[in-house]
Amino acid sequence: MGKAAVASNRRPMYPMAFTRLLVSLVAVASVQAAVFPTGLYRRADPDVRIPLTFSLAQSNLDKLETFLLDVADPRSPNYGQHWSPAQVKETFRPSAETVDAVQGWLQDAGIHADKIKLGSNGDILQLDITIAEAENLLHAEYYLYSDEDGHLSVGCHDGYTLPVHISQHVDFVWPTMQFSEPRSLSRRSESATWFGRESGATTTPIDNLSAFAEAGCDTSVTLDCLRALYNFDFTPVSELNACYAVEFGNNIYRSEDLDLFFETYSPDQVGHIPTLISVEGGDPDASGTPSEATLDIELMMGLLGSGQNLSLYQVAQTNLSQDPTDRLLAALDGSYCSVAPTGSEGITDCGNKPRTSVISISYHLNPDINDPTISPMVKRQCAEFGKLSLTGITFVASSGDGGVAYSGSEECLLPNGTLAFNTNGSFVGQLPASCPFVTAVGATSVAAGASTDQVEESTTDFPSGGGFSNNFPRPAWQSSAVQNYLDNFVPDYNASVFNRSGRAYPDVAANGIDSGHTGGTSASAPIFASLIAAVNDARLAASKSPVGFINPALYSDAFAGVFNDVTIGSNPACGTEGFVAAPGWDPVSGLGTVNFEKLKAAFLALP
Numbered sequence: 001m002g003k004a005a006v007a008s009n010r011r012p013m014y015p016m017a018f019t020r021l022l023v024s025l026v027a028v029a030s031v032q033a034a035v036f037p038t039g040l041y042r043r044a045d046p047d048v049r050i051p052l053t054f055s056l057a058q059s060n061l062d063k064l065e066t067f068l069l070d071v072a073d074p075r076s077p078n079y080g081q082h083w084s085p086a087q088v089k090e091t092f093r094p095s096a097e098t099v100d101a102v103q104g105w106l107q108d109a110g111i112h113a114d115k116i117k118l119g120s121n122g123d124i125l126q127l128d129i130t131i132a133e134a135e136n137l138l139h140a141e142y143y144l145y146s147d148e149d150g151h152l153s154v155g156c157h158d159g160y161t162l163p164v165h166i167s168q169h170v171d172f173v174w175p176t177m178q179f180s181e182p183r184s185l186s187r188r189s190e191s192a193t194w195f196g197r198e199s200g201a202t203t204t205p206i207d208n209l210s211a212f213a214e215a216g217c218d219t220s221v222t223l224d225c226l227r228a229l230y231n232f233d234f235t236p237v238s239e240l241n242a243c244y245a246v247e248f249g250n251n252i253y254r255s256e257d258l259d260l261f262f263e264t265y266s267p268d269q270v271g272h273i274p275t276l277i278s279v280e281g282g283d284p285d286a287s288g289t290p291s292e293a294t295l296d297i298e299l300m301m302g303l304l305g306s307g308q309n310l311s312l313y314q315v316a317q318t319n320l321s322q323d324p325t326d327r328l329l330a331a332l333d334g335s336y337c338s339v340a341p342t343g344s345e346g347i348t349d350c351g352n353k354p355r356t357s358v359i360s361i362s363y364h365l366n367p368d369i370n371d372p373t374i375s376p377m378v379k380r381q382c383a384e385f386g387k388l389s390l391t392g393i394t395f396v397a398s399s400g401d402g403g404v405a406y407s408g409s410e411e412c413l414l415p416n417g418t419l420a421f422n423t424n425g426s427f428v429g430q431l432p433a434s435c436p437f438v439t440a441v442g443a444t445s446v447a448a449g450a451s452t453d454q455v456e457e458s459t460t461d462f463p464s465g466g467g468f469s470n471n472f473p474r475p476a477w478q479s480s481a482v483q484n485y486l487d488n489f490v491p492d493y494n495a496s497v498f499n500r501s502g503r504a505y506p507d508v509a510a511n512g513i514d515s516g517h518t519g520g521t522s523a524s525a526p527i528f529a530s531l532i533a534a535v536n537d538a539r540l541a542a543s544k545s546p547v548g549f550i551n552p553a554l555y556s557d558a559f560a561g562v563f564n565d566v567t568i569g570s571n572p573a574c575g576t577e578g579f580v581a582a583p584g585w586d587p588v589s590g591l592g593t594v595n596f597e598k599l600k601a602a603f604l605a606l607p
């Protein structure tokens with residue numbers, strides 16, 4: 001199946017292409033745009049004033065990994081001693097040297113000190129100047145662009161130039177940027193409930209959930225299948241309610257769908273709904289598409305049971321040029337508000353939403369390609385995931401449903417730097433899964449006729465996302481596991497096909513329930529996140545901290561016995577067989593699926 005559904009769900013190329021060309025950022029030389037962006041309207045009037053904003057480089061970012069290892073490496077005496085948000089904010093605030101350097105340069109360029117304002121967090125400089133002054137300052141040409149709805153925005157698609165001694169102090173200059181909306185990783189069609197009634201044309205409707213539940217776990221995955229597969233029999237022992245799902249834009253759930261599911265699989269949860277944390281007015285009762293959110297919520301609420309409440313960050317997306325990840329991150333960390341790389345305009349929830357210990361994200365937001373229009377943004381966002389992890393949050397994300405291609409849209413990278421659907425280009429990963437500070441989860445399924453006592457295989461109904469980042473170097477904590485794969489099992493691809501030195505993912509795997517009914521790595525992430533929430537529950541009861549950033553622990557020797565090593569399967573795309581599953585870590589199923597009791601014991605053994 002898959003193919004037709006994926007193709008029809010595919011968003012048109014227009015927003016992506018427009019996006020990539022409008023975002024132009026380079027430190028020392030202008031980017032040459034290959035073609036004019038669609039939607040180019042006209043040159044901007046030189047006399048019009050624009051609020052030009054410089055996002056200043058953070059201090060100590062080069063030490064982020066070291067700081068994280070200090071609290072997340074199982075061998076560290078400070079394991080689990082997470083930082084306070086204030087400590088994080090103070091440590092990474094731009095230095096006085098940075099502020100002075102940029103301010104001095106602006107004044108030397110003839111911008112009067114009155115026109116330069118330092119933002120209240122000390123992390124941005126705002127200028128009220130004309131287009132002509134901005135063009136002169138940045139050696140740029142500003143244009144107006146219109147989007148599909150005719151809204152005009154201003155930007156410089158040919159890029160801009162900063163002197164080298166200033167570029168090291170500046171992360172971004174606005175306005176220059178534009179981004180597209182997130183794509184849900186759910187593989188279900190609209191109006192479906194999780195392994196409930198499927199309205200998709202490719203599958204048979206299931207009207208009798210009881211009959212469905214009696215089929216084997218190879219064809220119909222129930223909560224009991226998952227409990228058996230991962231040795232997960234959970235009753236909370238602490239007061240913790242700390243698992244959060246994230247839904248973006250119009251991905252909403254319907255309580256009647258949840259009830260249909262609970263009636264069959266978890267009767268004491270009928271009538272239960274997640275606790276809403278609305279970000280920028282996000283409203284799960286609004287009209288929208290119920291597939292992704294319903295899947296995530298049914299899985300997490302169902303696995304955690306009635307003794308734990310799930311919370312839901314419902315993040316509104318009213319402005320397609322703004323990546324909603326930025327809204328989520330700003331809502332959790334007020335210091336991110338003014339520096340969100342896709343623009344702070346319209347962000348009002350600044351650090352005012354509760355933080356939690358496990359956050360599950362079943363979306364992919366940007367392709368992981370090395371591109372001057374994408375790399376600075378994804379690096380800034382990834383650093384923010386790292387900074388939030390330092391305070392004790394575990395971020396879990398789906399690895400994607402497109403194998404070695406850019407998720408469900410199956411885009412690969414052509415030699416001229418463009419992404420194209422279903423071609424023989426090089427491999428493309430996706431954010432946030434490829435960010436090293438996020439735990440990426442690939443998808444498995446029970447082999448035909450197999451029982452839950454047997455180790456699963458990597459999904460065959462769709463290729464589970466995995467590979468190597470083009471933006472993030474490989475962290476030391478996974479180097480020996482990944483090197484083992486590269487030395488012994490990697491297919492013989494030529495060097496341009498994938499980036500051997502990149503962060504490799506997924507880290508782990510969980511059932512992707514693609515039995516022609518529902519699923520994808522969209523299911524795998526919330527399943528794994530639920531297990532981590534249950535680990536935190538046990539640690540809390542033992543007067544220990546939540547686990548926070550778990551990747552260094554997962555790859556450590558102390559966790560070697562925790563995984564069910566998945567060795568069957570591959571993730572073909574981009575005209576290749578992709579990668580193959582193998583003993584040990586592999587870029588299809590990561591370290592494998594987990595045995596919850598062993599996972600819990602390993603984390604309980606840590607300080």
Ligand SMILES: *[C@@H]1O[C@H](CO)[C@@H](O)[C@H](O)[C@H]1NC(C)=O
Nearest residue numbers: 207208209210211212213214
């Ligand atoms: C649903 O399936 C169960 C188990 O096979 C069966 O006992 C029940 O009668 C079925 N219900 C309906 C409404 O068909």
Ligand SMILES: *[C@@H]1O[C@H](CO)[C@@H](O)[C@H](O)[C@H]1NC(C)=O
Nearest residue numbers: 241272273275306307308309
């Ligand atoms: C879950 O939330 C409900 C309100 O929706 C509340 O009545 C219940 O006590 C909560 N359960 C736990 C375990 O906190």
Ligand SMILES: *[C@@H]1O[C@H](CO)[C@@H](O)[C@H](O)[C@H]1NC(C)=O
Nearest residue numbers: 151319321322342343344345
């Ligand atoms: C959307 O957000 C961008 C970036 O913050 C901003 O420049 C633009 O004005 C916003 N557009 C609308 C229609 O609010």
Ligand SMILES: *[C@@H]1O[C@H](CO)[C@@H](O)[C@H](O)[C@H]1NC(C)=O
Nearest residue numbers: 034035414415416417418420
């Ligand atoms: C990149 O190459 C592809 C395939 O050769 C071509 O179709 C596409 O138009 C090219 N794009 C640009 C921007 O040159």
Ligand SMILES: *[C@@H]1O[C@H](CO)[C@@H](O)[C@H](O)[C@H]1NC(C)=O
Nearest residue numbers: 421422423424425574575576
């Ligand atoms: C991709 O490569 C395969 C062989 O490696 C070839 O058969 C196929 O035609 C190629 N497809 C495209 C679209 O170039």
Ligand SMILES: *[C@@H]1O[C@H](CO)[C@@H](O)[C@H](O)[C@H]1NC(C)=O
Nearest residue numbers: 370470471472473499501502
């Ligand atoms: C490979 O990844 C590294 C970061 O790990 C990056 O610096 C390099 O540019 C990447 N190469 C390509 C071809 O994207």
Ligand SMILES: *[C@@H]1O[C@H](CO)[C@@H](O)[C@H](O)[C@H]1NC(C)=O
Nearest residue numbers: 415424425493494495496497
């Ligand atoms: C890799 O493949 C490309 C396209 O087939 C080819 O042009 C290039 O020479 C190959 N590089 C190496 C190092 O084999």
